[in-house]
Amino acid sequence: MTANLSVEDLLDAYRTMKTIREFEDRVHVEFAKGGIPGFVHLYAGEEASATGVGMHLKETDKLASNHRGHGHCIAKGVEVKGMMAEIYGKKTGTCHGKGGSMHIADLDTGMMGANGIVGGGPPLACGAALAAKMKGTDGIAVVFCGDGASNQGTTFEAMNLATVWKLPVIFVFENNGYGEATPSNYAVSCEDIADRAVGFGMPGEIVDGHDFFAVHKAFAKAAERARAGEGPSLLEHKLDRFFGHFEGDNQNYRPKGEVKRLREEVCCLKRFGAEVTTNHGVDQAQLSAIDNEVAKLIDEAVAFAEKSPEPDLSALTTDVYINY
Ligand SMILES: Cc1ncc(C[n+]2csc(CCOP(=O)(O)OP(=O)(O)O)c2C)c(N)n1
Ligand SMILES: [Mg+2]
Known part of the structure; x- marks a missing residue:
């Protein structure tokens, strides 16, 4: 047992991280075969970030994501088969095939949406946090941004307003070292x-x-502060992405062997597995059972997506705007 995490919690965390990894590794393969339209940006390598945060979120809490959003969706509880079908642009997808990878939204689970606009998420999270505050709930909002998005004016405005209005919002910057092909140590003005x-x-x-464990602990503090009405926090998650910026990116801006080294040395799943089997009473057999369960789920998700129909032409203009 870790502070407040039971073996059951740890197995849940592993299941989420593994589901994200398998989902992304599979989308990588299927995209290369040509079955998936549009652009996809994969989250593999960053699983501990979404998972450590997601475990603190209630269904009523809100999450704003970015273009690299599959992991955030899974950690917020969006159903995986619907996500896969959405990425394939199918009628059975989370957004009936009209959102695609960069616009998966599922308001029932509090997932306000992946977002193709870099820096688009922070103002949305402030809006959700303001709503929670005005309704007097203990709801919080979290936004995941990249290092690139950390430089956007919308991000700065949102952070300012969050403090001015003492909003229950948490800004999580996933600093993976690059914004597209530009290293963050070139583009970000501070260390x-x-x-x-x-x-x-x-x-x-x-x-x-x-x-x-580090992510889980840091977010616990920020969430507690937000729920107690003490205002916003910023967390900078230093991490790495295991694929290119988008699928098809030849990554010639990365040092040779970087990804191979990262997969070997800083894989959050390997690290988690070693930690929980050594120090927290989890059996390797329990992790292996989850591996099998997840492999089956992803196979089923791809089969479901492939055999699902395309949206009907008659539905072209439905579900595009919501009237409040
Ligand atoms: C407003 C805006 N400007 C530029 C782009 C093009 N663009 C898409 S992703 C991206 C880089 C984002 O980098 P970062 O925020 O670090 O996220 P990462 O891809 O590393 O997860 C850019 C510039 C965009 N989608 N929106
Ligand atoms: Mg980045």
Whole structure:
């Protein structure tokens, strides 16, 4: 047992991380075969970040995501078969095939949407946090942004407003070292994005984003602060992506062997597996059973997506706007 995590919790965390990894590894393969339309940006390598955060979120809490959003969706509880069908552009998808990879949204689970607009998420999370505050619930909102999005004006405006209105919102910056092909140590004006929190009057913390336990612990503090009405926080998760910016990216801006080394040395799943079997009473057999369960789920999701029909032409203009 870790502080407040039971073996059951740890197995849940592993299941989520493994589901994200298998989902992304499979989309990588299927995309190369040509079955998936549009653009996809894969989240493999960053699983501990979404999972450590997601475990603290209730269904009524809100999550705003970005273009690399599959992992955030899975960690927020969006159903995997519907997600896969959505990525294939099928009628049975989470958004009936009209959102695709970059616009998976599922309001029933509090997933406000992946987002193709870099820096689009922070103002949305502020809106959701303001709604929770005005309704007097203990609801919180979280937004996942990249290092690239950390430089957007919308992000700065949202962070300022969050403190001014003491909103229950948490800004999670997933610093994976690159915005497209540009290294973050070139494009980000400060050494650590966490330092920017000071200028916006909120606490900021650097977190090892490969370490589920570090993510879980840091977010617990930020969530508690937000639920207690004490306002926003910033967390900078330092981590790495295991694929290119988008599928098809030849990654010639990355040092040779970088991805291979990262997969060997900083894989959050390997690290988690070693930690929980050594120190937290989890059996390797329990992890292997989850591996099998997840492999089956992803096979089923792909089969479901492939055999699902395309949206009807008559539905072209439905589900596009919501009237409130
Ligand atoms: C407003 C806007 N500007 C530019 C783009 C093109 N674009 C898509 S992803 C991306 C890089 C984002 O980098 P980062 O925020 O670090 O996220 P990562 O891809 O590393 O997860 C850019 C510039 C966009 N989609 N929206
Ligand atoms: Mg980045």
